[in-house]
Amino acid sequence: MSELTDKKKITIMIAIITAMFFSAINQTIIGVAMPRIIAKLGGMDYYSWAITIYLLTSTVASVLVGKLSDIYGRKPFLLAGIGLFSIGALLSGFSGTIFQLITYRAIQGAGAGIIMSTAFTAMGDLYEPRERAKWTGVMSAVFGVSSVAGPLLGGYIVDHLDWHWVFWIFLPIGVIAFTLILLHFPRVEKRQGESVDYFGSLFLTTTIVPMLLAFSWAGDGPNKYAWGSWQIISLLAVTVVSLGIFLWTETKVKTPVLPLGLFKNSVFTVSNLVGFFLNAGMMGAIIYVPFFVQGVKGISPTMAGYVAMPMSIAMLVTSALAGQLMTKTGKYKKMAISGLLVMTAGMVLMYFMVPSTPIYLLVLYMIILGLGMGIAMPVFSLTVQNAVAPKELGVATATSQLFRNLGGTIGIAVMGSVMSASMTTKMTQLSAGMGQTGAMPNDPALAEKLALFSNPQNLLDQPKIEAALHSLSPESQAAFVHVLDMIRDAMSYGITTTFLTGAIVAGFAVVIALFLKEIPLRGQSQKQPEKRAADNSSEWDGVQPGKA
Structure with missing residues (x-):
């Protein structure tokens, strides 16, 4: 261009x-x-x-x-x-x-x-x-x-x-x-002499997707799988196999x-x-x-x-x-x-x-x-x-x-x-401490609200918190605020x-x-060679790396 x-x-x-x-x-x-x-x-x-x-x-x-x-x-x-x-x-x-x-x-x-x-x-x-x-x-x-x-x-x-x-x-x-x-x-013309690497694209995809799914699904909690579960191990196995095939494919295609x-x-x-x-x-x-x-x-x-x-x-x-x-x-x-x-x-x-x-x-x-x-x-x-x-x-x-x-x-x-x-971990510690401090007020409405807000998701809805608080008696309000503070x-x-x-x-x-080699940024006055140097760093021909 x-x-x-x-x-x-x-x-x-x-x-x-x-x-x-x-x-x-x-x-x-x-x-x-x-x-x-x-x-x-x-x-x-x-x-x-x-x-x-x-x-x-x-x-x-x-x-x-x-x-x-x-x-x-x-x-x-x-x-x-x-x-x-x-x-x-x-x-x-x-x-x-x-x-x-x-x-x-x-x-x-x-x-x-x-x-x-x-x-x-x-x-x-x-x-x-x-x-x-x-x-x-x-x-x-x-x-x-x-x-x-x-x-x-x-x-x-x-x-x-x-x-x-x-x-x-x-x-x-x-x-x-x-x-x-x-x-x-x-719009530019299609570059001649090059073709689409369909197999490489396929195996690159089957490397990336299972790997990311494994990291996303592994862990503790609902809808999660243990790192040693067959689901996670299977996904990682697919990743390794696909990566191997992908690397082999990339050495063979044009x-x-x-x-x-x-x-x-x-x-x-x-x-x-x-x-x-x-x-x-x-x-x-x-x-x-x-x-x-x-x-x-x-x-x-x-x-x-x-x-x-x-x-x-x-x-x-x-x-x-x-x-x-x-x-x-x-x-x-x-x-x-x-x-x-x-x-x-x-x-x-x-x-x-x-x-x-x-x-x-x-x-x-x-x-x-x-x-x-x-x-x-x-x-x-x-x-x-x-x-x-x-x-x-x-x-x-x-x-x-x-x-x-x-x-x-x-x-x-x-x-x-x-x-x-x-x-x-923190919730378990705080709950144990709260159990030693005394009983909660015997209020069915309070128990219902606490069950609702035991899910941290509901802490994100401030209007819902205020509505729940105003619906309780003064004694229950104090207990409700105490538990909310614990969840926070x-x-x-x-x-x-x-x-x-x-x-x-x-x-x-x-x-x-720290290991990044500093190559001076090319300007318009510098020639753009299409060939790359054959040294290990494969830097541009005609551009000398600066000191690292």
């Missing part, structure tokens, strides 16, 4: 950014609203599945479309992604049960995976890495804007409108994005869906490993922030949006600044490590939160987390694209997305198990334990990032 004018490139970028915003805002608007949606639909035990299935289908779709977009061009896949995402959002709004919601979220996830993978690759087609750094910051800022606007709108909708509008309100933007891509994005030679590139490999652990720690922890804000602190969804807003603004500002700084200096390693360290520190601080922690401290800790994420997130997609040849841009970007999504999905599953086990303590303990676990995982990302 080098023959395009700057004006045409900017027009295309506006179309790409609109598509990304449509996908991103529909993700962030759901975050604050999901606890209330779950309270309405029921199915607290399946809460993480509504998130996990989205990431699962997004993961599979993003990696499969990578090589295909290298062969057929980005345009048809951007259009397909927007179409799938719009259909999934429309159907999600009609959900009557948690299982319908999970099904429709799967469709949304497939669309999102295609959009995100193809959008970042398309940016790589238009600009060289030095200029690309600036646009990477802008695209990361899109997530920042959606992170600010999404929670506010999501909270307002579930407080004042029907929750279905959470999924429907931005559908017109999907139509606009589709139209802009259709009209302005150039055009592999995931060229294994890319992993000889140290920058490519290290960047993807960092992306995996970064997302595992970040997604696995912050996905439960709305539970702390609404369930433990008893804040309404609308106010929860305001609480989350400073973190999003911090992420927005630092991601834009990080992109500008990388464009100016052409360097990224120190920035990546410092961002990861700040992010880890934010999660460590969040571990020390308790139900009595003031809101301003919660906001401060989340700002620190947002600052770190904003610095670190834009770096690793850019380092991957900077280290590979243009003809491998799509599959390299898709692989980067794959590792991030795998990290996020496994992180959410593991953190969900950590939270459930921690809550159960258990929930707080479970959630903050996930923050600590997330910080430990993010710490692994810091250590791995």
Whole structure:
């Protein structure tokens, strides 16, 4: 696309950014609203599945479309992604049960995976890495804007409108994005001499899906299986067998869906490993922030949006600044490590939160987390694209997305198990202590209400709590509040334990990032050789790695 004018490139970028915003805002608007949606639909035990299935289908779709977009061009896949995402959002709004919601979220996830993978690759087609750094910051800022606007709108909708509008309100933007891509994005001819790797795609899918299902289904609690159960062992066995067949297939086919030679590139490999652990720690922890804000602190969804807003603004500002700084200096390693360290520190601080922690401290800790994420997130997609040849841009970007999504999905599953086990342990301790303090008032209405709120899901519905409280006698009200505080303590303990676990995982990302080799970001003045060097690191010909 080098023959395009700057004006045409900017027009295309506006179309790409609109598509990304449509996908991103529909993700962030759901975050604050999901606890209330779950309270309405029921199915607290399946809460993480509504998130996990989205990431699962997004993961599979993003990696499969990578090589295909290298062969057929980005345009048809951007259009397909927007179409799938719009259909999934429309159907999600009609959900009557948690299982319908999970099904429709799967469709949304497939669309999102295609959009995100193809959008970042398309940016790589238009600009060289030095200029690309600036646009990477802008695209990361899109997530920042959606992170600010999404929670506010999501909270307002579930407080004042029907929750279905959470999924429907931005559908017109999907139509606009589709139209802009259709009209302005150039279509390219199919790359000659390359074919679709059907067997590789099949076995890559049968590697990813059972693995993610195993991590999602394993653990303690309802609808879970023990790690040693035949169900989990069978899924992991299918994963191992499929992985072996996939690796063998990729060495035999002419055009592999995931060229294994890319992993000889140290920058490519290290960047993807960092992306995996970064997302595992970040997604696995912050996905439960709305539970702390609404369930433990008893804040309404609308106010929860305001609480989350400073973190999003911090992420927005630092991601834009990080992109500008990388464009100016052409360097990224120190920035990546410092961002990861700040992010880890934010999660460590969040571990020390308790139900009595003031809101301003919660906001401060989340700002620190947002600052770190904003610095670190834009770096690793850019380092991957900077280290590979243009003809491998799509599959390299898709692989980067794959590792991030795998990290996020496994992180959410593991953190969900950590939270459930921690809550159960804490609840058992508190219940034993309560039994020693004396008997509860003999009030059948109180017993009925306590049975209802023994399910932590109901802590997310503040109006229901207030209605239950006002229906009791003064003596029973005191006992009811005491038990609710005990459940909140258990929930707080479970959630903050996930923050600590997330910080430990993010710490692994810091250590791995120390091994990242810094290659100066290419600018327009630097030649783009199609051949890659034959050394072990497989860096670009003519580009000398800087000091690590």
